[in-house]
Amino acid sequence: MPGVTRRAWMAAALASLAGCSALDVLNAVTKSDASVPTLGLAYGPHPRQRLDIYRPVRPMEGPPRAVVFFYGGSWREGDRKDYAFVGEALAATGAIAMVADYRLYPEVRYPDFLLDCAAATAFARRWLDRQGHAGSRLFVAGHSAGAYNAAMVATDSRWLEAQGLRIETLSGWIGMAGPYNFLPIQAADVLPVFNHPNETPDSQPVFHVSQGWLPPALLLTGEHDAYVDVRRNTLSLAERLMEYRHPVELKVYPRLDHKTIVAALASPLQFLGPVLSDVARFVASA
Template sequence: MTLPKLGVALLAAIALAGGLVFWAPTQVLNALASSNTHTVSQGASYGPGERQLVDVYRPRRAAPRGGWPVVVFFYGGSWTRGERADFAFVGEALASRGILTMVADYRLYPEVRYPEFLKDSATAVAWALTHADRLGGNPQRVFVMGHSAGAYNAAMLALDPRWLKAAGRSPRELAGFIGLAGPYDFLPIENPDAKPVFFHPDYPPGTQPLEHASRGAPRSFLGAATSDKLVNPQRNTQALATKLQSLGVPVTLKFYERASHMTMIGAFGAPLRWLVPVLDDVTAFVNGPPG
């Protein structure tokens, strides 16, 4: 890494660690991501809508017998902002570890409210299950993953069978769920951006992932920053892990001392991987034995 690039990377680290606006630093992480680890197909349609699109990151390394494991990733942003292109560094990071990665857009508020973005997310995962084999992936090893609001989406698909059932699929087809800094038990809502998304204060029933935990849930990886200031890690990550474990679901639980809410995903970027080993841990989980 050249000195100018190192300086830019350090600025990105400071911004992310301080919990400042995340979207500009992602451009830095994307700019510093390797182009030699993967090929990318941008804008594959999983539905008819303008935001029902997915970018597919295929590893350059040879696929194992049966195909690469597959991760469908949903980004955060309080269900009000975000673009799949902002998270190219996540696609690159996972593809560099031999994981076929799909970074999906979904409709946002104010265009839609709950539960429409869950319907989009379920349709994206159904598309991934259908097309995994054609793309070189293993349809028996499809994982759903998200950060922050995206971890909520992923959790709801993994835990509440309504959404994948409506898309012609089932959570039982998932090889695992990966949630990073996710909100799983967050009523009443304090975040002003998220309040209208869930019709505050008239919340629809059944919106909280924690209440859908069951013995049939897929094996899960739950990670959070120990001192997350935006999403309480004990109320959300620890509580969901405890409930799933009490039901006999295999759970890998990781808390990271040097991370913040933002660097839980920012650390997938090459210049920030020294902060916390979250990429290593997620890779180990994906490559681990079935639950």
């Protein structure tokens, strides 16, 4: 009974996951000794160009795996400190986790936040090399707007090439409840982020799926997502990737929604769905 009560309490607390208080609760109850954190490393000169690294105490077997994670927030809000639970969860699987901040609207608009995400990814690649991790595997991942960022870094060569890298530096990417095909934009708060009325098709991940090599994708979504249309975004991207014979794995979780899919990474809420184990399996297989 105590376990059931705790689960019910945590689920209720996370019903308002977008609020800082819920994230604070989640971070407080998911602290562990599975990682050694290094906080606030600069990948650029701006105060928001910072990331936190969570090194696993027990790394995965084989070559090291690193995952750069970008959080959501409609490109308007978010802080890496609120997603420490993601870093802890990924490190507990044996992966090196990097949780990155990036510049937000109204200070920047599309595509500047993608420049930041690519710069954070390039920093991760250089950091791994400096640590002597020969043959390490690098992934980008994200939730919601952060999943969009990860998708663009992994499918649109412009951003990594601006950092002197090729998409081939990535071993894969992971998108959780991401918007990948959202023109015309329906959400009023997103319109100015993408320069309305001058939005362009090349701002959409589906636009960049064609012939040529792309890293393997793991697309995760909750069946009850009422914020990002599952059919229009996740399923249409998965179908386009399959159409061009790019490796993609799709998971639709029957009990999860837009917020709980990322919350399910945290140890107290992993009973909601096997999100973390699916991510860990995908990363370990590279």
